[in-house]
Amino acid sequence: MAEAVVLHPSLRLVGRPLPRHDARDKVAAATAYAADWGMPGMLQATVLRSPYASARIVKLDTGRAAAMPGVAAVLTAKDVPRNTLATDVPGQTTAVGPLRATLHVLATERVRHQGEPVALVAAETLEQARAAAEAIEVQYEPLPGVFDPEAALAPGAPRVHEAGNLLAHWRIARGDSAAAFARAAVIVEGEYTTQFVDAAYLEPESGVAWIDSDGVITIRVSTQVIEHFRDVAEVLQIPQNRVRVIGPYLGGGFGGKEDVTVEVYLGLLALRTGRPVKMVWTRQESLLARAKRHPYRMRYRTGASASGEIVAEQIDLLADAGAYAYLSALVLLYSTVTAAGPYRVPAVEVEARCAYTNNPPTSAMRGFGAMQTVFAYESQMDRIGRALGLDPVEIRRMNALRRGDSLPVGQVLETHVAMPELAERVWAALGPVRPARAAHVKVGRGLACNLQPYGRIVWLHDWSSAWVGFEMDGSLVVRCGVPDVGGGQASSLCQIAAEVLGVGLEQVSVHIGDSALTPLAGTTTASRQLYMSGNAVLKAARELRAQLLAVAAPMLGVKDSALDLLEGAVVADGGRSLPVPDVLRRCAREGVPRSHLAVYHAPAGEPVDLATGSGKVFPDYTFGAHAAEVEIDMETGAVRLVKYVAAHDVGRAINPQSVEGQIQGGAVQGLGGGLLEEVILEEGINLTTSFASYLIPTAADVPDVEALVVESGEGLGPFNARGIGEPPIGPPAAAVANAIADATGVRLTRLPLTPERLARALGLLGKAG
Amino acid sequence: MIRRLVVNGRARELDVLPHQTLLEVLRDTLGIFEVKEGCGEGVCGACTVLLEGRPVSSCLVLALAVRGRAILTVRGLEGEGGLHPLQEAFVKSGAVQCGFCTPGMLLTALAFLEHHPRPTREAIRAALEGNLCRCTGYTKIVDAVLAYARGDEGHG
Amino acid sequence: MSAHPLEYAAPETLEDALALLATHGPEAKVLAGGQSLVPLLNYRLARPRLIVDINGLPLASVHADDGRLRLGALTRHHELEESPEITRRCPLLGEAARLVGNVRVRSLGTLGGSLAHADPAAELPMAMVALDAHLTLASSSGHRTVPAREFFRGYLTTALAPDELLTEIAVPVVPGAGWAIEEFSRRPGDFAIVGVAALVSLDRHGHVEDARLAFAGVGDRPVRVPAAEDALRGGEPADARLARAAEIARDALEPASDAFVSGAYRRLLAGVLCRRALGRAVARALGVP
The missing domain is CATH 3.30.365.10 (Aldehyde oxidase/xanthine dehydrogenase, molybdopterin binding domain)
Incomplete structure (x- = not known):
């Protein structure tokens, strides 16, 4: 707990909605964003990427490209002093043992996903750099690939990496679930699927590197992690104190700029040429090459007593880790710990695995594994409530975690758990039910709650x-x-x-x-x-x-x-x-x-044996509840959002306007993932590499989000604040799915909740469809 | 080809190549970095400028095709007294997070308000549908535009 | 984003423009509003040697004569939306233009450009096919006039020869006709998954005198469904008859599936949107606001 800070009876600035x-x-x-920067004599750089999802590089000849006008450098794997990047834990901590995973800076003999970097070019102009990249001769021999995690784990599947396709496996077993299921009055089983999602910040990956007058390689880059200066130094094989990363204000991050993007390439090219170098990815490149949010296949089996108390839950999670590990193992850990949601479940078994495929890499994105599970556990909660005739608030009130309860992993909740009151407040805020506007329209309402850790895993000693x-x-x-x-x-x-x-x-x-x-x-x-x-x-x-x-x-x-x-x-x-x-x-x-x-x-702790469930994994959690009202066009399956309310206990709002902004923005990102967004792949080939095909919400797609900023006065941050960056992205998809079920009686279990999927579920496509 | 571009009321003679977009020329030749590139295909709106009062995607305009015509960027909004009142409204309403969409959003909103001085929230949303924002969820942007429109009424 | 080097010409007369097209043919691209062409240039999906900027040509005029609305190819989408002359004579055009892209596309995009680009999901080609418009194609050897239905030849493919320029679009005005456009897209401003334009005129007995239905997004070009139109003509525009016509239209269409939407779903939408469009068009023909 942070110490109680009472400097003034009434705070002058903290707690006020002050303009930033x-x-x-x-x-x-x-x-001046990263791409707005320039230096005298600056080169322009570009990346040559693999067009194949799985292939062997049989020939790579840069001779012709290097001789082209204006070209200052063409680099391939053999030019990289140390061609591996550790991708496990960015930031201050350098070793977590079993999670350590690496990837190549530039591909060597194999490419494992479309868009994998193969070569770098720097030239006097961007056109020259692009022309030279096109002139690099690469011959690929296509190899069999695997594009689904289930298939990747099947015997005989093509191996994405030599050591096998299983990247990480977490397990929780708490209580005697077999016995508890035997006592359950109702058992609900469901399988839920989420999709590849892109961070889709407006500012593409970009940066400028130069060698400063003191010889230090200086990289001004759009990044969420300036500590990547150490990764750059490792790749360049120079002392860490000879690399400096400057992080200007970003045009959005959402986790997509947590891993390295352009900084290593820029460091390599600046070191090789001795000149300032700029690299800005195109939108197409960003959508093609950046790590995505993990798609999950989640199987839930939930047992409840006749009065509605959850007695047991069996959860099986499988995530698509894409072609390289990045932060997949940690993302999966977040899913595992939060899989049962903000509810008391005495007997829980969680099996969580993620597997390599030849799909785009997956890594951090806002919510970090604790958001996919919300779609599953809140759909389950709704179904149990319906099965027992309990309204959405009541079933959640009965099962909500309270202070002193513990999560399935054994972590005891030490601060206030605002669960039932958040659900009650958002549900009430929807107001009176409005009648449908037309005969073919049905109206429905849905509720979804979540918990999201804030602060890093305690054994990372943040x-x-x-x-x-x-x-x-x-x-x-x-x-x-x-x-x-x-x-x-x-x-x-x-x-x-x-x-x-x-x-x-x-x-x-x-x-x-x-x-x-x-x-x-x-x-x-x-x-x-x-x-x-x-x-x-x-x-x-x-x-x-x-x-x-x-x-x-x-x-x-x-x-x-x-x-x-x-x-x-x-x-x-x-x-x-x-x-x-x-x-x-x-x-x-x-x-x-x-x-x-x-x-x-931060409060630190020792690594927890998840299986036996014995202690603290995260410093604390932020709880939330969202409620949606939707109109369904029963003839087309179109879903129109009519009203949306989101509440989170933020402990204390340092700046309520900023907190509202996080809640509203997170909710709309979550609605995008719920209704619109999907990276569509065919055998690992990305079909959605433009903002015309990767659909993020526009102003006309979403209603106003009413943000309820709840302040319990308890949290580990300054003035008892809690983290609020990620939590609001969790509930929207589930809230909308529950509203659709309320309106239509039909439950969708696959994201995004597209009109075609709803039309199909409504039987509108008939047998002919 | 030496051509004349008129940006924020100031004429500039410069060398423009046939394939160069207005966005490229503004940023790379003239150093006008307030115009952002978000997608390069006219979808996101970050590169919006006003061409003779109408919003256009500067990434979808060949610079040669707009020679001599009035181009307004967000820097052209500021008067002698500092920020334009719509800019002030964006600050006060918390309509800005990362800020990358903000210049385009401001210009689109102003062009819209020119013809619709008393808009509803729905009309504002429809008017801004071509300007993507990934941070705010749009609610506070609509708040800001509405606050400005109402304020204008009060002053008028 | 940078395209590759090319030449640029801005002819000031139609003759000069046509002469350039005659000389350079397939290696030239016509720049009108640029909203389809410039993305292709930026991504090197089009690599012409010459850009012929026609914005200086006198092709932006709007005339009404002989029951026709004659629109210059350079008529911008926002003019279709805002011009009182166009709105009065052919309000369907304004409704179609309002659905095109975003406000920036509508600032610069031109009618001729949209038709010449011939995206099968686009609103204006669909509208022109519904309206039975005639398109004037000019070349240095003369003019010819092509009905909209024959102009669109396939996906992004038209009757325009490399040396031809679309100069004018003549739209027959049907006084008193009811009209409606319905479209379904994932987000406002996106290309339609399916769109339908309906025109219905009633005789003095209140029976359907003429009906026209054109669809977007259901094939490689805008599609008319004569069987559904025939089913409407001569009868009372009762809901059941409209619904029946919509079913005929739906069943006549064979939209393909792609990675984003199935053909079956497009077909469902075509039927629903057709019925709704007919309902609105009839209401307008009856003078219901």
């Missing part, structure tokens, strides 16, 4: 650091290595520092995302930045405050406990005050530091 500093820059279009300091004029500087993906990561830190140190937001300057110049803060992933870096800034600010007040106390002739910092002044009881700059000058004379560097360590 970066929003001003962004509306003025003053923000930490973040931040520096907070006053300038002599009383203005404040925050330095923190956080990448800002657009969620207001940096501005929340400003709000926290300004709160503690009694200055206005406009007096704070924040420097973020520079692996050489800002204290490392770890990844902007896992809903962890507000929690981790927020705590680091809070700690630094409080230390700095104490330093300052200790100097001010004798100046004002009072104890420092009687002092406050308000509006740029140290204020004593009774109204006497000193301008902060006066105190800072005294600090300077007395040699007292006017800044503080703090490191926040």
Whole structure:
């Protein structure tokens, strides 16, 4: 638990919906994203990728390409000093043993998925680089591939990797489920399928690298993880302190910029040519080559008592890990731990596997394995409720986890679990049921709840650091290595520092995302930045405050406990005050530091044996409930979203406007995955490599999302905040599927919930269909 | 070919190749980076500019084809007093997250409001359907456009 | 995104433009609104030697004469949406244009460009086939006029020869006709999975005098279904008759399946949308707003 922080009876800045500093820059279009950067003498670079999903490279000749006009470098695997990348755990931790997995920077003798990088080209112009890439002679010998995880695990399946196609396997067994099922009054079985989903941020992968005047390879790149400077150094085989990654404000990340994208290529080309190099992926390249969200096949068997209490659950999860491991094993771990949802289930068995295929790689995306399972467990919950005649809120209320309960993995929930009240609130917020507009339209409502971890797995010993300091004029500087993906990561830190140190937001300057110049803060992933870096800034600010007040106390002739910092002044009881700059000058004379560097360590733990279920896996969880009202066109299967409400207990909202924005944006991303989005593959070949075919929601596809920001006052973050980046993406697909079932009596179990699938389920395509 | 492009009221003579899109020329030749490239095929709206008042995808316009015609980018909105009121409304309403769609969104909204000064939320959504945003879920963008439209009424 | 090097010409007269096409033929591409061509250039799916920018030609005029609306090929989609002249004489065109792409496509995209591109899922080709429009194709050796139904020859394929330019579209105006377009797409602004344009005119007894149905997204070009039109003519436009005609249309269509949508689903949509379009068209013919 974070310490209870009560600096003022009423907070001045924390908890208020303050406009973000970066929003001003962004509306003025003053923000320089990665692709908006340039250097004198800069080369343009491109990647040559495999057109095959599974093939052997029998010939790779770059001679003609290298001789073409303007070409500065053509690199293949043999030019890469160390051609492997560890893909297991980005960030500060370097070893987790059994999860360690690697991939090639550039393909050697084999390609395992369409879009796998084969060669790099840098040239004076982009056209020259592209022309040279086309001129590289590659001969492929197509090999058999495997494109489905079930098939990949069958005997005799083509091997994607020599060691076999099973990449990871997690298991939980808690309680005597056989005996519990024998006692169940109702047993519901279902199989649920989710699809490949793309992060589809608006800003494609991009960056510029140069060798700085001190010889350090400097890479300014759109990334969620500036700590990849170490990966670049490993590949280049140079010391880690000779690579610097600068992370500018991102045009979206959503997990898709957690793994390395362009930075290693840029490092290689800058080192080889000695010149600045730029690489910007096209949208087509991004949709083709970036790791996707894992498709899952989830089999659930749930038993409940006659009164509706869940007594047992058997869960079998199988995920498509694509051609390379990336973060698949960890994603699967999240699924395993959250598979039973925010419910008390005394007897649970979970079998979770993921398998290599020749499909595109799969890795992190917002929700990180804890979101696919929501579709399954919330569909199951609805079906049990219907089987027993319990309404959606009642069945969830009966089974909701409470503080002190434990998850199937054995982790005891130590903070408030807002489960039943969130469900009640969103359900009530839908308001009175409206009649259908036409005879062929039916209206339905659905509810879905979820839990999502925030913060990294406890045995990764997560930490973040931040520096907070006053300038002599009383203005404040925050330095923190956080990448800002657009969620207001940096501005929340400003709000926290300004709160503690009694200055206005406009007096704070924040420097973020520079692996050489800002204290490392770890990844902007896992809903962890507000929690981790927020705590680091809070700690630094409080230390700095104490330093300052200790100097001010004798100046004002009072104890420092009687002092406050308000509006740029140290204020004593009774109204006497000193301008902060006066105190800072005294600090300077007395040699007292006017800044503080703090490191926040998350609660750590030892690895848990999942099978026996014995302890903490994640620091804590954020709970949520979403409710949807839909209209179904019973003649076409079209689903129109009419109303959408989403509630999450965020502990404390540092900036309620930003929190609402996370909830609304996450919900709409989840609705996209629920209704529209699907990477369509034929034998590993991607048919959806444009924004005209990969369909993300437009403004006209979704209704307003009513965000209910619930503050229990409990959470591990600063001022008792909880993480909110990922949680809202979990429930939407299930909420809509449940609403469709409510309207039509038909249950869809495959995502996305397309009109054609619904039409088929409604029998509209008949026998002829 | 030396051609004249008129961007935000300022004429510039520059060398344009036949295949170059307006987006390429704005970014790579003129250094006008407020115009973003999100998809290169006219779907996402990040590269929206106003061509004689109408929104166009600068990635789908050959630069030579718009020689001499008035092009407005988001930087052209700012008056002497600073941000345009719609920009202020975006800041205040929390309509900006990553900000990559924002310049195009602002220009599309302004072109729409020119002819529809008192829009409904539904009309705003329909008007913005060609500008993708992956962060906000659109609710606060609609809030911002509506707040601005109402504010204009108040001032008018 | 960069295409490969090419030449650019912006002729100021039709004669010059046609002379360029006569000289360069298949190696030239006509640039009108560019909304279909420039993506092809950007992705090198088209690699012409010469771009003939026709935007300087006097092909943007709108005239009405002899019961026809004569639209220059450079008429922009937004003009189809907004022009009072077009809306008054042929409101179906405005409804079709409103469904095209996004607002940016409609700013620049042209009627002639959309027809010449001939996407079988596009709204304007479907509308022209429903309207029995006539297209004027010019070349340096003369003019010819082609009915819309004969202009579309297959997927992205038309009757235009490499040296020809589509210059004008003449749309017969049917006073008092009811009209409607229904389309189904995954998102607004996307190409239709299926679209249907219906035109119904009633005689003074309230019977169907003429009916026309054209479909998009069900074949390699816009498709008329004469059997369904015949089933409507001469009878009262009762719901059952409309439904029957829609069934005939649906059963006559043989849409193919692709990776995104099955033929069976397109067919279902064709039937449902046809019935709805006919219902709306009849209501309009009867003067119901």
